[in-house]
Amino acid sequence: MKNFIQSGDAVTVPAPANVSSGDGVQIGSLFGVANADAVSGADVVLSTTGIYTLPKTSAQAWTVGATIHWDAENGVATTSADDGGTPATDFLLIGHAVAAAANPSAMGTVRLSI
Numbered sequence: 001m002k003n004f005i006q007s008g009d010a011v012t013v014p015a016p017a018n019v020s021s022g023d024g025v026q027i028g029s030l031f032g033v034a035n036a037d038a039v040s041g042a043d044v045v046l047s048t049t050g051i052y053t054l055p056k057t058s059a060q061a062w063t064v065g066a067t068i069h070w071d072a073e074n075g076v077a078t079t080s081a082d083d084g085g086t087p088a089t090d091f092l093l094i095g096h097a098v099a100a101a102a103n104p105s106a107m108g109t110v111r112l113s114i
Contacts, residue, residue, distance in 0.1 A: 010046065012046075013027060013043070013046060014041050014044075015034075015038040015041060016040070019034045019037065019038050020037050022034060023075070024055075024070055024077070024094075026072040030048075031092055033047045033052050033112070034046060035047060049113075053109050053110075054107065054109075055075060055077065055106060056077045056101060056105065057071070057078040057080070059103055060101075061102060061103035062079060062108050064097055064100055066079050066096065068108070068110050069094060077110055095111045095114065096111050097110060098110065098111045
């Protein structure tokens, strides 16, 4: 197919800030997990599919199949879609929990499905 570019499982974008390998990164409505460290403005490869352990809102219990959103301000995954502001600033849907996570706990397992 002459217009195919790539599968899209990983994309190269300018880092919106300094990022470390494994960090969740949101740029507008695009979310992925950084494959390597990068300084702000440098190219970074983001994986946009797969299952990852991500930092989560500690005071939440997750069940398998729970819808997971990204709180970019705090750099955590959360079951809450509402950030308390206008709908335009609500948390970005990033996927689903694929393992239970206790309250409290610092990390959760998420299948990206955006």
